[in-house]
Structures are given as structure tokens and as C-alpha cells.
Amino acid sequence: MKNRTVILPIALCFLLIVLSVFHLTTGDLNFSFSTFYNSIFNYNSANSTELIIHEFRIPRLLIAMIAGSGLAVSGMLMQTLFNNPLAGPYVLGINTGSSLFVACSFMTGIPFLTHDFSIITSALLGAFIFGLIIISFSSFVRSHISLLLIGLMLGSFTSSIISILQTNSSSEELKSFTLWTMGSLQSVSFDQLPLILLVFFTGLFLSLFLIKPLNTLVLGSQASRLLGINLKTFRLACIGITALLTGLVTAFCGPIAFVGLAVPNSTRLLFKTQSHGILLIGNSLIGACFLVCSDVLIELFEPYFHLPINVFTSIIGAPIVIYILIKRLK
Amino acid sequence: MIHLKNCTIGYSSPLFSIDDILLKKGSIYALIGSNGAGKSTLFSTLTNQLSTLSGTITIASQPLQSYKLKEIAKKVSFVQSKTDYPDFLTVEAYLALGRTPYTNTFGRLAKEDHEIIKHIIKRLKIEEFLPKFMHKLSDGERQIMAIASALIQETPVLLLDEPTAFLDYGNRMKIIKFLKEIAVTEEKCILFSSHDLELCLEEINQFLYIDQAEKKLILANDLTKEALLERAFNLY
Numbered sequence: 001m002k003n004r005t006v007i008l009p010i011a012l013c014f015l016l017i018v019l020s021v022f023h024l025t026t027g028d029l030n031f032s033f034s035t036f037y038n039s040i041f042n043y044n045s046a047n048s049t050e051l052i053i054h055e056f057r058i059p060r061l062l063i064a065m066i067a068g069s070g071l072a073v074s075g076m077l078m079q080t081l082f083n084n085p086l087a088g089p090y091v092l093g094i095n096t097g098s099s100l101f102v103a104c105s106f107m108t109g110i111p112f113l114t115h116d117f118s119i120i121t122s123a124l125l126g127a128f129i130f131g132l133i134i135i136s137f138s139s140f141v142r143s144h145i146s147l148l149l150i151g152l153m154l155g156s157f158t159s160s161i162i163s164i165l166q167t168n169s170s171s172e173e174l175k176s177f178t179l180w181t182m183g184s185l186q187s188v189s190f191d192q193l194p195l196i197l198l199v200f201f202t203g204l205f206l207s208l209f210l211i212k213p214l215n216t217l218v219l220g221s222q223a224s225r226l227l228g229i230n231l232k233t234f235r236l237a238c239i240g241i242t243a244l245l246t247g248l249v250t251a252f253c254g255p256i257a258f259v260g261l262a263v264p265n266s267t268r269l270l271f272k273t274q275s276h277g278i279l280l281i282g283n284s285l286i287g288a289c290f291l292v293c294s295d296v297l298i299e300l301f302e303p304y305f306h307l308p309i310n311v312f313t314s315i316i317g318a319p320i321v322i323y324i325l326i327k328r329l330k
Numbered sequence: 331m332i333h334l335k336n337c338t339i340g341y342s343s344p345l346f347s348i349d350d351i352l353l354k355k356g357s358i359y360a361l362i363g364s365n366g367a368g369k370s371t372l373f374s375t376l377t378n379q380l381s382t383l384s385g386t387i388t389i390a391s392q393p394l395q396s397y398k399l400k401e402i403a404k405k406v407s408f409v410q411s412k413t414d415y416p417d418f419l420t421v422e423a424y425l426a427l428g429r430t431p432y433t434n435t436f437g438r439l440a441k442e443d444h445e446i447i448k449h450i451i452k453r454l455k456i457e458e459f460l461p462k463f464m465h466k467l468s469d470g471e472r473q474i475m476a477i478a479s480a481l482i483q484e485t486p487v488l489l490l491d492e493p494t495a496f497l498d499y500g501n502r503m504k505i506i507k508f509l510k511e512i513a514v515t516e517e518k519c520i521l522f523s524s525h526d527l528e529l530c531l532e533e534i535n536q537f538l539y540i541d542q543a544e545k546k547l548i549l550a551n552d553l554t555k556e557a558l559l560e561r562a563f564n565l566y
Binding site for chain 1: 401418420424433
């Protein structure tokens with residue numbers, strides 16, 4: 001038992017490093033370690049290799065890691081909060097909430113609202129509001145499956161509103177928004193990374209404070225209340241952090257499906273524990289590995305056909321959901 | 331330990347009332363009543379999830395309503411009749427959760443917490459179960475673990491909602507005898523609900539029942555089966 005919790009994270013870190021090296025070196029570009037070092041700390045835009053590494057490879061790698069970790073941790077929070085292994089930011093419509101708010105700020109066409117910071121803010125706000133909607137539904141919908149159906153319906157309802165917005169917008173706005181919805185790890189630039197890293201680590205840091213209530217919540221909400229946990233505060237905090245992480249990822253990469261659902265389930269199976277401190281580490285690492293690995297595969301397929309990240313994760317994620325459903329309902 | 335005085339208990343409309351009942355340390359009480367009489371409502375009230383419609387309840391000479399969430403968790407522990415345990419929750423991790431009201435923000439167990447957990451594990455002789463998963467235990471074993479966790483919570487009051495439901499005769503006997511013993515040795519005030527009339531009449535001599543005619547919670551000693559059936563279930 002103890003071995004698992006020590007060896008697995010180390011192995012996963014190692015795997016992540018290997019995958020990162022693969023990720024950075026896929027393609028025709030050959031470079032030495034010193035070029036790589038220079039491109040970060042000694043950047044010279046006249047050198048085309050450094051330019052490619054600095055402007056494309058590094059941001060893409062980092063955002064893949066952050067998106068994977070962020071969504072996996074959000075998924076874990078949602079699954080324990082709703083006591084439902086099929087919950088996740090995407091199936092519960094929280095991503096779509098972000099999309100709606102981002103769409104609104106794109107469609108207004110006001111330059112201020114299409115700035116990075118405004119996009120993040122609206123994505124966060126959308127995720128948070130939709131999180132609150134789902135939580136208020138969950139108080140009177142007891143069945144797990146029903147809550148998911150409500151989440152999915154909320155998602156498609158919101159998607160329709162987004163479509164209405166799209167048909168009534170100018171071609172310029174439509175283009176930038178449509179590109180955004182395809183989900184992409186390529187739209188982040190090096191200069192945006194500090195802000196993204198700051199928000200991401202804030203989210204991870206804050207989730208440390210949820211470990212204790214999460215651990216008790218696996219016994220059910222009544223039991224954790226009787227152990228002295230203030231559920232109201234906890235639920236709000238949980239939704240807040242999920243909104244922060246999901247909103248961040250959605251703002252920069254578009255809606256990415258199923259990572260938040262498939263990764264936490266796999267993590268639990270792999271680590272065989274309900275200790276959320278360990279699961280938090282596990283989810284961050286496995287989420288990062290999963291998305292970096294997916295992106296390496298996408299890069300390898302690139303010469304033959306273009307695969308948006310959202311499509312790829314759905315192809316892998318949907319069968320996993322079906323598998324869990326069958327296992328649960330049996 | 332628990333003092334109920336001139337209370338009415340219920341959700342929006344009163345289910346039953348209580349004149350004056352004192353539940354003492356080192357004693358065990360069986361709560362008997364038909365379905366829907368208000369046994370669960372009484373537990374909800376005693377765990378401060380529901381307030382009394384009128385009157386006050388004091389636990390450890392402090393009014394129940396004045397307790398904060400964390401404080402009441404140090405006074406009253408509650409064992410639910412059946413909990414669904416998730417996959418991969420080990421007995422060891424489950425028992426540690428009993429210390430939740432005492433641990434810091436991150437839930438880290440202090441040296442003292444480890445000692446208490448160790449003491450209870452030794453006391454109940456459940457060492458062999460520690461690495462096992464909760465959902466793989468039998469119903470009887472799970473009930474023992476739930477009681478162990480409640481003991482680890484170190485509360486003077488221990489409430490159990492039908493601890494013998496879902497168990498076979500041997501295990502029911504074992505649990506009740508075990509609770510009886512704990513009440514004395516650990517100086518607890520134990521109140522449990524049960525539909526196991528025969529077993530309770532045999533083992534327990536203090537009963538709480540909800541008198542169906544008067545809609546009142548009554549504390550009685552050494553009842554006969556007939557008297558209990560008549561008053562609590564309106565039979566005969």
C-alpha cells in the first residue's frame with residue numbers, strides 16, 4: 001500500500017519528463033540542450049530554432065500539462081462533491097458555462113472584452129455560475145444518473161444559445177470564436193504563461209485546503225457534517241476552485257471533453273485509495289501525462305490529418321464513460 | 331449527559347413531545363418504536379441537524395443549539411444504519427476519519443490521534459482488518475468498524491440508528507452485548523434504535539419508546555413485552 005503511494009508518483013514524474021522530451025522534439029526540428037536553454041533564458045528571436053521553441057513548443061507543452069492537470073483535479077473535486085464517479089466539469093455543463101460567457105465577450109466586439117484577462121474572467125464567471133446551478137439542482141435530484149442528464153441537457157441548451165449568438169455575429173467575431181471552440185493547445189503565447197501559471201498554481205494550492213472535507217465526504221454528506229465539516233462553505237469553495245481551474249483551461253484551450261472524467265477514475269483505480277491528498281498528486285500528474293501524450297500523438301498524425309484536441313480526448317474518453325456505466329449498472 | 335425537558339420534536343408539525351428525560355453516562359438505552367413514529371427524527375434532533383419545535387435539550391450541561399458544528403462532533407457521534415462505502419477506502423483510512431473534529435485544516439493526524447486510534451483498534455481486536463477495503467467486509471464486520479470509528483471520535487454520547495439491522499442473529503447478539511460492555515467500561519451514554527424486541531428485552535433494561543396514544547417519548551425500566559407492544563405499537 002505504502003509503496004504504491006511513493007513509487008507511483010515518482011514513476012509518473014519520470015513518465016511526464018520523458019513525454020515532455022518527446023513532445024518538444026517531435027517534428028523536423030533538431031536542436032541541442034543549449035539551444036533549448038537559450039530559447040527560454042537567453043531568447044533571441046533572430047534565431048529561427050529558438051523562435052520556434054520559444055513561441056510554439058514551450059507554450060504548447062506547458063498548456064498541455066496545465067490543461068490536463070487542471071481538468072483532472074476539477075473532475076476529482078466534482079466526483080467527490082457529488083459522490084458520483086461519472087461527474088466531471090464537461091458532463092455537468094460547467095465547460096459550456098464558460099463557453100457561453102466567453103462567446104458573449106467575443107460577440108460584443110468591444111476590444112477590452114476580448115483581452116486575455118477579460119476572457120479568463122468571463123470563463124471563470126461562467127464556470128462558477130453554472131457550478132452553482134448544478135449544485136442547486138443536486139440538492140433535490142437524488143439519482144446520480146438524473147443529475148448527469150440534467151448536466152448534459154444544460155450543456156446542450158447552452159450550446160444552442162451559443163449557436164444563436166454565432167448566427168447573429170459578424171464574420172470576424174465568428175471566426176475567432178469558432179477557432180476557440182475547436183479546442184487548441186496552440187493559441188497560447190510565451191508572454192501569457194506567467195498569468196496562466198499563476199492562476200493554475202493558485203487553484204492547486206487552494207485545493208489543498210479541501211483535502212480534509214473531501215476525505216470525509218466519501219462517507220456521504222450527513223456523515224461528514226456530523227464529523228464537524230461545514231458543507232455549505234465546502235461546496236462553495238469546491239465550485240470556486242473547479243471554476244478557477246476549468247475556467248482557466250477553457251479560456252485558453254477551448255472546451256476539452258472527458259479529461260475531467262476519465263483521469264480521476266483511472267487515478268483512483270491505479271492508486272487504490274480514497275485519500276485525496278494522494279489523489280490530488282495522482283490526478284495532477286496523470287492528467288498532465290494524458291494530455292501531453294495525446295498531444296504527441298496529434299503531432300505525429302499531423303502530416304496525415306489534423307485532429308483537434310477536443311476530438312481526440314472525446315474518442316478516448318467516451319468509451320471509458322461507457323465502460324464505467326456498464327460496470328456500475330451491472 | 332443528555333437532558334430533554336418540555337420539548338416537542340418534529341419537522342414542521344410536532345411528532346411527539348417529551349416531558350423530562352435524563353439519559354446518563356455509563357448507561358445504554360434502546361429506542362423502540364414503529365416505523366414513522368419519529369425515531370430518526372429524534373436522532374436528527376440529537377445530532378443538531380434539526381432543532382426542537384419548542385423546549386431545550388442540553389448535552390454535557392450546554393444547550394444543544396449553542397454548539398458549533400465542530401464542537402457537537404466532539405460530544406455526539408452517530409452510526410448510521412447502513413452507509414455505502416466507496417471503492418478503495420481501507421479500514422485504516424476509514425477509522426482515521428473518526429479523528430476529523432480534532433485534526434488541523436489539512437486533516438493531519440497528530441501523535442495523540444494515532445495513539446487513540448491504536449488504543450481502540452487494540453481494544454476491539456480489529457488489527458487484521460486494517461489493510462482491507464470497507465466495501466469488501468461483511469455487514470457485521472462493517473458495523474463493528476463503524477462503532478470503532480465512533481469510539482475513535484471520543485464522544486461521551488454515542489447514537490446508533492438500527493445497528494442490528496441487516497445482521498444475522500449471532501452478529502446482532504454480539505453487537506448488542508458489545509455496546510452494553512462499552513457503555514460501562516468507556517463510560518458512554520449510548521442510545522440505539524432497534525426493531526429487535528426480543529433481543530433488546532433480553533439484554534437491555536432501559537427503554538425509550540414513543541407512546542402511540544399520548545404521542546410522548548417515555549423512559550421506562552424493565553418493561554414486559556406485552557406492555558412495550560401495547561404502548562409503542564398500539565397492539566393488544
